[in-house]
Amino acid sequence: MTHAIHVEGLTLGYDRKPVIADLTLSIPAARFTALIGPNGCGKSTLLKSVIRTMPPRAGRIDVMGQPLNAMSARALARQVSFLPQVLPVPEGITVRQLVGYGRSPHNNLWGRIRGTDRAKVDEVLARLDITDLAGRMVDGLSGGQRQRVWLAMVLAQNTDIVLLDEPTTFLDINHQVELLRLARDLVATGKTVVAVLHDLNQAFRYADHIVMLRNGGLSGCGSPDKMATTPMLREVFSIDACIHPDPECGRPMVIVRKP
Amino acid sequence: MIRALIVLSALTLVALCTGATTITPLQVWHLLLAHNPQDFVVWSHRFPRSLTGILIGAALGVAGALVQGVIRNPLASPDILGVTQGAGLAVAFVLLVFPGVGYLPFFSLLGGAAGAALLMAYNAGIFSPVRFALSGVAVSATFAGVTQFLLLTHPVEVNTALLSLTGSLWARGWPHLGLLLPLIPLMMVAMTLAKPLDVIALGEDTAHALGTRLRLVRWAAITMAVMLTAISVSVAGPVGFVGLVAPHLARRLVGGGHLRLLPTAGMLGAAILLAADTLGRGIAPPAEIPAGVLTAVIGAPYFLWLLFRTR
Ligand SMILES: Nc1ncnc2c1ncn2[C@@H]1O[C@H](COP(=O)(O)OP(=O)(O)O)[C@@H](O)[C@H]1O
Ligand SMILES: [Mg+2]
Numbered sequence: 001m002t003h004a005i006h007v008e009g010l011t012l013g014y015d016r017k018p019v020i021a022d023l024t025l026s027i028p029a030a031r032f033t034a035l036i037g038p039n040g041c042g043k044s045t046l047l048k049s050v051i052r053t054m055p056p057r058a059g060r061i062d063v064m065g066q067p068l069n070a071m072s073a074r075a076l077a078r079q080v081s082f083l084p085q086v087l088p089v090p091e092g093i094t095v096r097q098l099v100g101y102g103r104s105p106h107n108n109l110w111g112r113i114r115g116t117d118r119a120k121v122d123e124v125l126a127r128l129d130i131t132d133l134a135g136r137m138v139d140g141l142s143g144g145q146r147q148r149v150w151l152a153m154v155l156a157q158n159t160d161i162v163l164l165d166e167p168t169t170f171l172d173i174n175h176q177v178e179l180l181r182l183a184r185d186l187v188a189t190g191k192t193v194v195a196v197l198h199d200l201n202q203a204f205r206y207a208d209h210i211v212m213l214r215n216g217g218l219s220g221c222g223s224p225d226k227m228a229t230t231p232m233l234r235e236v237f238s239i240d241a242c243i244h245p246d247p248e249c250g251r252p253m254v255i256v257r258k259p
Numbered sequence: 260m261i262r263a264l265i266v267l268s269a270l271t272l273v274a275l276c277t278g279a280t281t282i283t284p285l286q287v288w289h290l291l292l293a294h295n296p297q298d299f300v301v302w303s304h305r306f307p308r309s310l311t312g313i314l315i316g317a318a319l320g321v322a323g324a325l326v327q328g329v330i331r332n333p334l335a336s337p338d339i340l341g342v343t344q345g346a347g348l349a350v351a352f353v354l355l356v357f358p359g360v361g362y363l364p365f366f367s368l369l370g371g372a373a374g375a376a377l378l379m380a381y382n383a384g385i386f387s388p389v390r391f392a393l394s395g396v397a398v399s400a401t402f403a404g405v406t407q408f409l410l411l412t413h414p415v416e417v418n419t420a421l422l423s424l425t426g427s428l429w430a431r432g433w434p435h436l437g438l439l440l441p442l443i444p445l446m447m448v449a450m451t452l453a454k455p456l457d458v459i460a461l462g463e464d465t466a467h468a469l470g471t472r473l474r475l476v477r478w479a480a481i482t483m484a485v486m487l488t489a490i491s492v493s494v495a496g497p498v499g500f501v502g503l504v505a506p507h508l509a510r511r512l513v514g515g516g517h518l519r520l521l522p523t524a525g526m527l528g529a530a531i532l533l534a535a536d537t538l539g540r541g542i543a544p545p546a547e548i549p550a551g552v553l554t555a556v557i558g559a560p561y562f563l564w565l566l567f568r569t570r
Binding site for chain 2: 048086
């Protein structure tokens, strides 16, 4: 299996105490990886280091076999896209404009949207079923609509690696399932998807690969079947749970035990 | 954008007609075509003065849009950054303490850059719009206070200095336009920042993910804003609030895309300064109210309202 992202001896942090210390980890290419772990354990911080918002204190990051610090900003933006957990509300721009900004690593100095760019924007708007929102102002959307619109912007960037930080937080159950199926579709076309998910059952059912973080570092990684165990969940989330195959497709399902 | 251009053109015409002697638009047209250096009303006075106002107003508007775009703070503008008053203080210092030295735009640039550097250092790593604005106002007030002190302690040289430091277009003419010419290429270069500024409005993470070199863009935008403001201040003195108000109005007119926002902010800045100057000339001729006083009278309450709303 080839690696889309490989980090080695990575240490990250905001002030003196590191959030992630000496982490070594590989993300398989053309697979759907779910990143799970308790609040504040450093999932967002880890993703931010891959797009270089968060410079590492120590260690190295490789993207598609290339060292990250040897890549230009534009080259990286053509390989990796990122949906932030917290979405700012840009003032005075339409949904179509926002999605068009996703094309900026591909277009010229003025950000002019040409034919191919426009076709891509139309395609992702249709794919996410938000064509009717295209003319609306972004600052007037609901939380869930905004999240899908931003996702469209990320998809318009059309990169081989797609990082999604809590992409389902504001979505209703229908759109959550839509998003997880979309992730599967992307993987089927050879893209690598990494998503922070909080719903363990969704993670175990839809992802190929699970990375579990806890405070300070990695708890383990592997297939859902390998990772979905009672001791693992106790170690990472301090919960007492049993695992049963789900009746629909036999993937691991987490049931929390009575206290 | 077209609307802003129409407003600006109409204001220019009014500016050329208004003053101690009022003339008709048709007369203005003939006088402009005549290029007559003996024509002391339009060709050698009101026309260059209006052009000066347009260039300075546009520069302040563009500078404001650059600063607001890169600091992502609705309260940010060159005045609030301490650039305007820093440049004003430097100009006053040179005029009063070393009269006859010249190179005013250069010293203005130094003062403006020092003001910006001071404020950026004080707020480094902290992102609180209100703290930013308040410290900027404090720094600006200090600079203005020192400027006042210099004016009071050097009564002999005050006449020339006052002319340069009141934020006025009075007696600005053809020679001043030469000093302002660098503003035109600067504003055009600023347009290359339109796309990165659009992306910065989506947040730091997205800007990075879309391949923007954030540090470079921030640095370039602030530097350009300082240069635009300082050159303006070296000719007209500190004119407050144009750089704050023009980008806000522009955002309402054309939205957040900087490819249209930057030129619109420029045109509106020009329109505001020209309107203030024309009003100042027209209220009680032949006496004049400095344009900077009028922009402050309108701009200061607007700033307070913004400050109130940002909480
Ligand atoms: N901007 C920041 N400044 C300082 N500390 C931060 C910042 N962002 C996150 N942290 C801290 O870093 C740790 C990890 O945060 P984060 O990566 O956002 O966690 P997660 O995404 O797993 O919930 C937390 O303890 C959080 O308090
Ligand atoms: Mg997070």
